[in-house]
Amino acid sequence: MKDWLASTLVESQAREIAVYLLGNVPGLPPIAQAVHILGIAVVMGSIVMVDLKFLGLAVPGQNVSEMIRRLMPWTWWALSLNAVTGLLFVLARPNRYFYNPVAEWKFSMLLPAVVLAFIVHRLNTREADYWEQSSRRRLVARVIAVVSLVLWIGVVQAGRWIAYSDYLFFFE
Amino acid sequence: MNMPFAEFWTCLERLPLAEHIGFTWWFPFLESIHVLAVAFLVGSILMVDLRLLGLAALRYATSRMTRELIPWTWGALCVAMVTGSGLFMTRAATYIEHPPFQLKLVMLLLAGLNMALFQFRTFRSIKEWDTAASPPIAAKIAGATSLLLWAGVVLAGRWIGHTI
Numbered sequence: 001m002k003d004w005l006a007s008t009l010v011e012s013q014a015r016e017i018a019v020y021l022l023g024n025v026p027g028l029p030p031i032a033q034a035v036h037i038l039g040i041a042v043v044m045g046s047i048v049m050v051d052l053k054f055l056g057l058a059v060p061g062q063n064v065s066e067m068i069r070r071l072m073p074w075t076w077w078a079l080s081l082n083a084v085t086g087l088l089f090v091l092a093r094p095n096r097y098f099y100n101p102v103a104e105w106k107f108s109m110l111l112p113a114v115v116l117a118f119i120v121h122r123l124n125t126r127e128a129d130y131w132e133q134s135s136r137r138r139l140v141a142r143v144i145a146v147v148s149l150v151l152w153i154g155v156v157q158a159g160r161w162i163a164y165s166d167y168l169f170f171f172e
Numbered sequence: 173m174n175m176p177f178a179e180f181w182t183c184l185e186r187l188p189l190a191e192h193i194g195f196t197w198w199f200p201f202l203e204s205i206h207v208l209a210v211a212f213l214v215g216s217i218l219m220v221d222l223r224l225l226g227l228a229a230l231r232y233a234t235s236r237m238t239r240e241l242i243p244w245t246w247g248a249l250c251v252a253m254v255t256g257s258g259l260f261m262t263r264a265a266t267y268i269e270h271p272p273f274q275l276k277l278v279m280l281l282l283a284g285l286n287m288a289l290f291q292f293r294t295f296r297s298i299k300e301w302d303t304a305a306s307p308p309i310a311a312k313i314a315g316a317t318s319l320l321l322w323a324g325v326v327l328a329g330r331w332i333g334h335t336i
Contacts (some may be wrong), residue, residue, distance in 0.1 A: 030334045034327040041326075044215030059240045062232060070229065157204045161307065164200035171272055 002098060009094035018091035027088075036085040040156060042078035046071035047117045048152055054131070054145035065129045072121040079114065102165040106158035113151035116144050181265040190308070194262035206255040211331070213248035214322050216241045224315030226306035233302045234311070238295075270336055278329035283321040290314040 003036055022029050050067055052058035059067070090097045097103040120141075123130045131141040161168070175181065184190060193199050222228035223237040260267050267273045294310040301307050307315075 001313045027331075030330040031327065034323070037207060037326050037330065038214065038323060040207075040211040041214035041218060044212045045218045046215075046216065049219070058244065061236045061240055066231070066308070108271075153208060156208045159209050160204035161200060167197045167200055 006094050006098040009098075012091075012122045014091050015094065017086050022088065022092050032085045032088055035091045036082055039078040039082035039085065040159075042074050043082075043152065045075040046078070047120070048149065050120065051145035051149045051152075054141045055149075064131060065124055068124040068131075070120060071116070072124075075117055075121075081155060084160075097162065100162055100165050102158050102168065106155055106162065109151045109154040109158065113148055113155060116151070120144060175265070177270055178265065181222040181268050184261045184264040187261065189258075190261040190264070190268075193258050199259065201261065202255045202258045206259060208251055209248045209251035209255060210326060211244055213252055214326065216248065217318060218324060220245075220314040221319045224307055224311045224318075226312065230305040233306055234304075235302050266336060267332070270332065272328050272331040272335055276325055276332065279321050279324045279328060283318060283325065286317045286321065286336050288313055 022032075049058060050064070050071060053062065053064050053067055120131070127133075131137050193202060219229065220237050220241050221231075223232070225235055229237055290311070294308070294314060297308075301311070306312075
């Protein structure tokens with residue numbers, strides 16, 4: 001499945017377009033990466049802030065249910081934007097990402113992080129103050145927050161290390 | 173062009189610590205922490221800037237947003253500066269002469285000036301507009317300037333990586 005997808009992408013026209021754009025639009029690689037980092041910044045200012053709020057570490061004067069309602073749409077927009085800017089690089093060099101263990105780590109942390117964010121958002125939409133209704137739910141929220149924080153930090157770390165995987169696997 | 177303190181930057185590069193960072197996994201490690209800190213820095217200041225612009229979190233007083241979020245921005249800035257210095261010292265003499273790096277420093281400085289100007293001028297009259305959904309024009313300009321400068325810092329930072 002992975003081999004098939006990788007080889008299909010390598011031969012696809014999408015790859016040619018991505019390679020052309022990255023090579024011919026002046027400054028596109030750093031610009032796309034900067035936009036990608038700004039997208040991560042929005043993730044930090046939305047779901048990560050909600051996690052810190054769940055743990056009682058940040059923004060004591062704000063209401064968590066209102067925060068989720070106000071901030072989560074930003075998370076989804078930022079992640080969509082990052083999918084686009086990220087895809088540009090994956091399309092240009094599919095093998096660099098498909099056969100890179102660090103990229104695998106990144107996406108295996110990204111998926112559960114997104115699922116947790118979705119759960120936090122969804123249940124709060126269905127029922128206002130969902131995460132504050134009982135001490136059990138508050139506890140669940142805190143556990144989710146810790147896992148989510150670790151995952152988002154891991155995603156960013158792994159993301160940066162994709163380009164340095166040589167250090168981990170082929171060094172010396 | 174001759175850089176001031178040319179010997180100093182070269183000395184910095186030759187420090188055992190600088191060489192250690194430059195030749196081991198420390199460089200990517202520090203860089204990944206740097207990116208994380210920068211993202212968190214921009215994420216927290218973004219929340220304040222959008223409030224200053226009257227675009228988000230309008231139900232909260234502006235002073236509450238600054239009080240609760242700016243400390244996170246400062247904390248992240250400290251981490252970014254420490255990790256950034258570690259990256260910088262590996263090739264200090266090259267970075268200091270590199271236009272994108274110089275541009276990044278100038279924008280950082282301007283972001284600091286913008287913040288100080290806001291804090292010690294505009295923020296003085298906070299009581300008059302604290303709960304207003306739409307802060308005065310000076311506060312809006314401070315918010316917009318901050319957003320642009322930080323986005324510029326991120327872009328210049330990434331530019332350095334592509335050109336050095």
